[in-house]
Amino acid sequence: MHCVDRRYFLKLAGLAGVTFASGLGAGPALGAEDFFFVQMTDMHWGFKGAPNPEAHNTLQRGIAAVNALARQPDFVVFTGDLTHTTDDGQERRRRLAEVRDIANGLTVKNLRFMPGEHDAALDKGAAYQEFFGALYYSFDHKGVHFIALDNTSDPGASLGQPQLDWLRADLQQLGPNQPIVVLAHRPLFDLAPDWDWATRDGKAALDLLMPYRNVSVFYGHIHQEHHHMTGHIAHHAATSLIFPLPAPMSQPRRAPLAWNPEAPFKGLGFRSVEGRGTQAKLDLTEHALQA
Numbered sequence: 001m002h003c004v005d006r007r008y009f010l011k012l013a014g015l016a017g018v019t020f021a022s023g024l025g026a027g028p029a030l031g032a033e034d035f036f037f038v039q040m041t042d043m044h045w046g047f048k049g050a051p052n053p054e055a056h057n058t059l060q061r062g063i064a065a066v067n068a069l070a071r072q073p074d075f076v077v078f079t080g081d082l083t084h085t086t087d088d089g090q091e092r093r094r095r096l097a098e099v100r101d102i103a104n105g106l107t108v109k110n111l112r113f114m115p116g117e118h119d120a121a122l123d124k125g126a127a128y129q130e131f132f133g134a135l136y137y138s139f140d141h142k143g144v145h146f147i148a149l150d151n152t153s154d155p156g157a158s159l160g161q162p163q164l165d166w167l168r169a170d171l172q173q174l175g176p177n178q179p180i181v182v183l184a185h186r187p188l189f190d191l192a193p194d195w196d197w198a199t200r201d202g203k204a205a206l207d208l209l210m211p212y213r214n215v216s217v218f219y220g221h222i223h224q225e226h227h228h229m230t231g232h233i234a235h236h237a238a239t240s241l242i243f244p245l246p247a248p249m250s251q252p253r254r255a256p257l258a259w260n261p262e263a264p265f266k267g268l269g270f271r272s273v274e275g276r277g278t279q280a281k282l283d284l285t286e287h288a289l290q291a
Helices: 058-067 089-103 126-132 161-171 202-209
Strands: 016-023 035-040 075-079 111-114 137-141 144-148 180-183 215-219 226-230 233-237 269-275 281-288
Touching (some): 035 058
Parallel strands (some): 035 075, 180 215
Antiparallel strands (some): 137 144
């Protein structure tokens, strides 16, 4: 595993935690304009427990923090686990509806949603689709091609052949220098398979992406900031809005880190991403929630 050297991080003042420059690749970002988006992930709406006694209002804090940004994003993407899992289909739909309504409190109205396994694995995404539409899709924004993948509605943590076929067809429309941003919930590489931090056929997706020179992947699921390279493709995990999880395989079992009442919301936050025109570079800023 090759993780990005932390020496390249720069501390910032105020709400922002750190910023990181991520190359989109060696080739020019053809036709790209400046753009700015926010990634929010792993809200787990409906969770109750000691790891976050403030779970009933942490998402709202995140929404308020985004609304307070000096520059409003072009769009906000929610990379999965909008809700906490429940066996009750009616309760699942109630939670999904509440997340949708809370998210509508964002000043920016261009919102992109994706499922997590907590939202979609038990019913293969049926309830999620009632509220948020397609499980996977692509769109173009200011010269960048965005691809939202679903590696959660399959209980086996796979993309599946139909989605891989769709991805191949979607990519075939693009030139080799096209800037591409992939959005996913689980990591597409094997970060910690024993902790369900992997996608069974993620390598097949990466093989399809590898011929394209300007690719970055943004994902959630692991509830912490993490950076990794597969060849020239950069992968960036974001912190969650519910509770942090330990570093990959750093302890015998995966379990939420304990809530610290002296430092509430520690390890929680969201990310903003700025693309600077034709420089083929993304600037990532991590925003920590404030007490």
